[in-house]
Amino acid sequence: MTALVEVSGLAKVFDVSAPWLNRVLERKARQFVHAVDGVSFKIEKGKTLALVGESGCGKSTVARLLVGLYGPTRGTVRFDGQDTQTMLxxxxxxxxxxxxxMIFQDPYASLNPRWKVRDIVGEPLREHGLVPDDEALKKQVGELLSSVGLAPGDMEKFPHQFSGGQRQRISIARALATQPEFLVCDEPTSALDVSVQAQVLNIMKDLQRQRGLTYLFISHNLAVVRHVSDNVGVMYLGRLVELADKATLFSNPRHPYTRMLLDAIPDIAMTGRARTPVQGEVPNPLNPPSGCAFHPRCPHANARCSAERPELTSFKGIQVACHAVTEGRI
Incomplete structure (x- = not known):
C-alpha cells in the first residue's frame, strides 16, 4: 500500500517568553516550548493512525501542523507525494x-452560533466553488446531513437547537463537504457522553468504508483508539515513543509509558494481571528532563536513560524509543 501522508522530522517550537520589558526588568531569558520535537510517521490510504498520550504531549499540535493551521519549525509533511508547505x-x-x-474537539465552540446549519455545512461548498447556485447547495447540504444520520430539514436550524452529538455530526458533515481523502480528527468524541461517542465513532467508521477515507485520529481514550485505529503512535512530551499496529500494541506493549497507559484502563474481566499505577506527573515542557523525557517516571531507568535521549528505532516489527527495551532489560 502507498502512504497518503508522510511526516518526517516534524517539529514545532513556540516562543512563550514574557514581554521584552518584563524580561529586561526581571532579567529573565526567553522561553521556548518544543511542543512537537522530531515526529515521523506514515499513514496508508484508507487506514487510520491514532495518536495517544496525556494532555500536553503535542497531539493536537501535530494535527494542526498537518492541515496547515501551524507552519512547522522544521521537518516536512508530504501529502500524496507532495510537500504541503510548498503547495500551500x-x-x-x-x-x-x-x-x-479537520474535525475539531469541541462541537460547542467549532460551529458559528449565528449561522444556520445550511450556511455552516455549505460554506466549504461555496468557498471552493463546488455548487453553481443556492438550489444545488441545499440539495448537497441535505445529502451531507443524511450521510451523518441527520435529517435534511435540520439545515434550517441553528447550532443551539442540537445536542453535543448532533453538533459533532454537523462538524463531520462540514468536513465531508469538499469530498476530502484525509480527515484529521482532533479528539472528536471527548466532549460527548459515552453512548453518543459510540454513535459518532460508528458513523466515522461507516464513512471510512464507503468513501475510502484516511484518518489521523487524536485521542487520550485508549478504548476509543482500540475501536477505530489500524496503527497506534504513543506520544510523550512532543515525541513518539512507540509506533505499532493496534493488535501488537494492545497485546504486547513495549515502552514503559505505553504499559503504564494500558495499565490505567479498568480491568473489567478481572483477570488478576499485575498492574502498575501511573506514576508521577508529566514534566514541565519549559524545562524537560535530560536524556529520555520519561526517565523520572520510569521503573526501568538507569544512568544511560537520564543522559542519552533514545531515538525511535525498529525493534521486532515495531518502532520504539527506549534504551531498556533495545538493551533487553524489560
Whole structure:
C-alpha cells in the first residue's frame, strides 16, 4: 500500500517568553516550548493512525501542523507525494485544502452560533466553488446531513437547537463537504457522553468504508483508539515513543509509558494481571528532563536513560524509543 501522508522530522517550537520589558526588568531569558520535537510517521490510504498520550504531549499540535493551521519549525509533511508547505503557498494550495479537512474537539465552540446549519455545512461548498447556485447547495447540504444520520430539514436550524452529538455530526458533515481523502480528527468524541461517542465513532467508521477515507485520529481514550485505529503512535512530551499496529500494541506493549497507559484502563474481566499505577506527573515542557523525557517516571531507568535521549528505532516489527527495551532489560 502507498502512504497518503508522510511526516518526517516534524517539529514545532513556540516562543512563550514574557514581554521584552518584563524580561529586561526581571532579567529573565526567553522561553521556548518544543511542543512537537522530531515526529515521523506514515499513514496508508484508507487506514487510520491514532495518536495517544496525556494532555500536553503535542497531539493536537501535530494535527494542526498537518492541515496547515501551524507552519512547522522544521521537518516536512508530504501529502500524496507532495510537500504541503510548498503547495500551500501556490494556487494548488486550494486543492490541497479541499483534499484534507479537520474535525475539531469541541462541537460547542467549532460551529458559528449565528449561522444556520445550511450556511455552516455549505460554506466549504461555496468557498471552493463546488455548487453553481443556492438550489444545488441545499440539495448537497441535505445529502451531507443524511450521510451523518441527520435529517435534511435540520439545515434550517441553528447550532443551539442540537445536542453535543448532533453538533459533532454537523462538524463531520462540514468536513465531508469538499469530498476530502484525509480527515484529521482532533479528539472528536471527548466532549460527548459515552453512548453518543459510540454513535459518532460508528458513523466515522461507516464513512471510512464507503468513501475510502484516511484518518489521523487524536485521542487520550485508549478504548476509543482500540475501536477505530489500524496503527497506534504513543506520544510523550512532543515525541513518539512507540509506533505499532493496534493488535501488537494492545497485546504486547513495549515502552514503559505505553504499559503504564494500558495499565490505567479498568480491568473489567478481572483477570488478576499485575498492574502498575501511573506514576508521577508529566514534566514541565519549559524545562524537560535530560536524556529520555520519561526517565523520572520510569521503573526501568538507569544512568544511560537520564543522559542519552533514545531515538525511535525498529525493534521486532515495531518502532520504539527506549534504551531498556533495545538493551533487553524489560
Amino acid at each position: 503557498s501556490t494556487p494548488a494550495g486550494r486543492t490541497l485544502h479541499r483534499r484534507m479537512q
